[in-house]
Structure formats: structure tokens, C-alpha cells
Amino acid sequence: MQIAEFLKKITEASGVSGAESMEVAGMIRDTFAGLADEVRIDALHNVIALKRGEGDPSAVRPRIMLAGHMDEIGLIVSKVDAGFLRFLTVGGFDVRTLLGQEVVVHGRRPLKGVIGCRPPHVLPAAERNKVVPLDDLFIDVGLDAASLAEVVEVGDLVTTRRTQIRLGGDNVVDKGLDDRAAVAAIAECLEVLGRRRHLWDVYGVATVQEEVGLRGAITSAFGIAPQIAVAIDVGFGKQAGVSEDEALEMGGGPAIAVGPNFHPKVHGRLVDTAKAMEIPYQIEAVPGASGTDAWAIQVTQEGIPTGLLSIPLRSMHTTVETVDVRDVERTGRLLAEFIAGLDEAFAQEIAVQVRRLNGRGG
């Protein structure tokens, strides 16, 4: 698939946490529909694609779940103030990056706007040395006060705006690449699987509300109850100011996470697959909470063996998030090869081992 083009389409679509159905969910559903046997949207608006394994469609097969979240961080109108809009954040923004950004206010009709900043000409020196706090920021959509009050209400959502930029190499810049890069990787995986044999049923899920507490992963994993799951998220790409210890190499392939959140057999098999298929990869050490859908999925129902692939990304949670499209493609291909290698033996290997003891005493 044309990954950069697909990324442009879905990252520029709107889908703040809790409002994924505004635009992006439908796009993803349509794309998944062309790549899978069935697609459904659940009660929380997770988009769930099913691509069945080989054999009788009605037979019961082991299931793998792939999860990448489609929600993006955004803003929400808190006050309509004399022709301008005050707002709060939905998800974790560095407020310093908001000054001078362009946005869309989803009022009765979509309104283009900017987050205004006072010009240096009028700023006292004392103010220039301080970060502008969230409650001094405002959105300007260029309407007079009366017209604005007619089209925008408290609670209306706001998305940041960016048009995809192609940087050097294979790097693309956009808002919302966290985590729609993972949705693209899942689509790529499903496409590759269309040309490969696989025995397990594959559930590709574009999850909702990850940024506000992994909520879509909680319900979709419960509903699918897979034998194993792999979450796909973005990881910290190497960039100025980020410690090398925490950073992934841009263009170095997906990072396969290791740590308590991940099942050693899922991790091991992902590494073995990458080696066998000569797909570049790197290892990401995650000592505790991964902060991804994997964290919720692992403890669903009676527990699910879970893995995580991280796509290296720079400037996370800003409007200039940057990924190398080769890493997105490799993530999709690694998932597909991993799935093509899943068999009944691995299902047995990873299943809960029940050892029945003989009757007590005599």
C-alpha cells in the first residue's frame, strides 16, 4: 500500500479521543473493509476488522489481536469569550507548543482558526520570560463575537491542523501520527496477509480513547478475547534533547519491546521472525507500565500474552510528529510474517498449562 498517502489521509482526518467517529473511524473502517472478511464498529467506536485463517469459515481457530489507537490528542472549548475561544486540552499537550498553531474548531460547522499569540511589540519584558499558561491562550476563528456565539458552544472539540510535510529521507511530518502510524501498519499487515497463508484468525483493531486511559483497548480485548495480542504504538525517536538511553533509531525498524508488560514467548517469536525475514528491528526495554494499549490488554479477562511494537517517532504529541515511512512498512510486514508463522503448536505452547494433581491422599 502507499503508506505515505494513506498516512496523509488518516492523520489529517479528525478524531480526538471520544470523538473518533467524527471522521477518522469511518475512513479506517472503509480501508479495513477492503482488506478483511468482516469489519464492525463496537459500542465505544473501536473499528474491528476480522481476517479469518484458512479453512471452514465457521470453524473455531485461535485468535490474535492487533491494536493501534486511532484517537488523537486535541482541545475542547471551555468558554466563548468576546469573539475568542478559551479551551482545555484532551490528552497530554506541552502547552508551550500551542502558541501560533492552526486548528479546526468543530462547531455547528468546521471553522479554521489559529491559537493567537501577542506580538513582541506589546509584551513587557517580564512576560516574555514566562511560559504562557493554558488559561491565557485563546483560539481566533476570525468571526465577530455575535457570529461566533451562534456557531460554537462550550464542549465543542478542536483538532490541530497540519498538512503532511515530506522531510528528507523517508520522513513524513503530520499531527496525529501517534498513533495512526500504527493503524497504517495494521492495514499494511492485513494487505500482506491477503497474499500469505495463515491459520489463525486476525483481529485488526483501531482502538479509541487510548490517550485518555487505554479505554478502547479494555473493551475490544474483552470482546475478542484473543489467545495473543500485539499492540502497536509509537516510541521516542532519537532527537536533540532526548537521552540516547530512551531513544529509538529513526529508520532502524520497529522496536520490539521487552519487560513485564510483555509475554516472553511473544517477544521471542517477534525477534525470531524479524531475524529470519531480515527485517530491521531494535529492542526497547520497558521496565514497567508501557503507557500503551498493551498495558490494558495484558490484564483483560484471565490475562492475555501480549507484545508491543514501537514505531520510532520524533516530537511526540506535537503538530510536527515525524516518522520514517519505512519503519511503518516494516512494522506491518513483521506483523504479517509473525502471523503467518502462528500454528496450532504455538497456540498450545502459549496456552495456560493446567496440571491436574491426582486425588488428595490415597
Place this chain on the structure above:
Amino acid sequence: MVLLKELVEADGVSGHEDAVRGLLIKAIEGRVDEYRVDALGNLIAVKYARGERGRAPQKVMVAAHMDEVGLMVTRVDRDGYCHFRPVGGIDPRVILAKAVRIGDEKVPGVIAVKPIHLMSQADRERVLEFDQLTIDLGLGGDEAGRKVKPGMVAAFATDFEVLDEGGLRTVKGKAFDDRAGCAVLVELLQGEYPFDLYGAFTVQEEVGLRGAQVAGYAVNPDVAFVLEGTVCDDSPKRKDISPTTRLGAGPAITVMDHSVICDRRLVRLLVEAAEAEGIAYQFKQPGIGGTDAGAIHVQREGIPSAVLAVPSRYIHSPVSVLSLNDFDNAVRLMRGALARIPEGVFSQRLQGGLEA
């Protein structure tokens, strides 16, 4: 609006005004009697009275600057990051996570920001200064070093778009300071006047009114008007002293700013023109900002000067907002003022102290 869009989507950081000048030459060609580009890059066009040189007793100069604020690359490091300093007055707080394009090749880059996840509370409350910010080109050190060199300039990559089609007729884009003035001046050069009209599109205003100084000297007009895109600070604030100007309230007449005390006769002329023609206008709050008039009014033995500006929110940032109503009214008001210039009066300026 087509010209304004073209002008603001072109890049012209101070000292690199070529692309903007190219568009302006195209826009005025065939509509003026002559034009020249001087040693610093100012574009000076002349519309002679009755189309003939040496017929009119007066010379009127109208100036607008072509340059915009931007960034200059100071170093490309081993990892391919471009370090930079501002060209003109930019608040470093407004450039985080913005897109830029560098040099004539328009090499795309973004001002990268470390993820919030890896920041302490103290980090988040710290203002990042220019020496802590870099442009990410997505290239390794060697390739970045080949494409981008120290001294190249970066402009903000911002599209021109309409925000409100009716009502305020607001638009957004970069560099309304002062492409708005340039676009008004192109409109004025379409007219016919009883004096010689010199339209000066100046360079390097943002780094110290450099172009206007030599253009003012060379043209040596009897009077000068400077057209600006000026500060409009009308958003709600905790402590509201003044909005400087208000969007949609008409073009702003300067009485005094940091660089000039405007000629009272010319200020009156602008006000009379507005009132006679029923055009909304406002006075800019005194004391804020400076314009080319600061350099022009002290050329030679002094040149009576005044400033008319289109209010523009968020100037000197990646994206500003103006009202096309204010823009159109600035054109009308200037036309009205030029039509009311009394014959011969300002050419007596050497006598000084006139209260016309």
C-alpha cells in the same frame, strides 16, 4: 485578494526579498511609467503626473516593506540539526513545533520539540530560547550539511486561507506585516494623480528600516506615506491597557510610534479623507512599534511623513489574521487622501513650521 495570497505565500526574509520583488514587478509592469531596483534591492516605481516626467510640481512617495521576519541558519551540526537565530523581532515561544522552508530551494524542516512524556514539570515551565531550538530536516549530518549552509534563511511555511467569507472577511497567513501594505500600494499605483507618485517597495525594514533610508534619500519626495500591517492586540486579557488597534474597525492612522511623530497635516489629511468618504478608521495606540516612516522623515532636511496601517493580529509569528474589510478601506482611504493633497503646499516644506 489573489495578489495578497501570492505575496504572503512567497518568502522574503530581510535581505532575501527577491521572490517578493519578482511578484511585485509582475503586478506593476505596464501600469507604471518606470521602475528601478536600487543597490539594496528596493523596488521603486514611478507614476508621473499625466504620464510625463517633469510636469508636476510635487512628488509623493508611498512606501511598504517587502521583507518579513524569519530565521537564519548559524550552524548545521553533525546529526543534521540546523541551529539558528532570528532575523527581526520574533518571540522564541511562538516557533515551537512549526514548519519552515529554508533557502531558495525551500528545503522543508520542522522546529522539533522533545516529547512531553520525557519532561519534568520544571522543563515544561521553562521558556526555550533560540539557542535551545533546532530545525529537523529529516536528514543525516552529511546530507543536511550539503543542502543547508550557515547564512541561509528560513521562512514559516504557512498557507493563506479565508477564515470568514462574510462579516469580518478575515483571512490568515504569514507576513501580512507588510505584504498587506505592498498589496495596498499596488492598488494605488493603478490610479492617476496630479503629482508624481513614487511607490517604494522597501527591503530590510525588520532589521532597522534600512531600505527606506536610501529609498527616501533617492526619491526625495515632498511628502511620504508609509503603509503597514500593524499590531492588533484585541484579544481578551487579564489586564487590558489597550488593544493597540481593533480588527475590523478600519485602517489605523499613526500619530506617534517609536520611530516617528507623524506630520500633523498629513494625519489631518487622512482623517478628513476618511470622514468625507465615510470610511471607518481608527488611531493606533501611540508608542508601539516602528515603521519605515522613522527612516524616511529624517532624510535630507526632513520629509513630512505619515503612516496608515491594516490591523493584523499575531504579527511576527507563523500565522497572522487580518480583515479584508480593513484592507479594502485602507485602499479607499489612501486614494481619498492622495486625491486631497493640496497643490503646492507640501513642496514649500523647506520653509518649515507650516500649519496648513
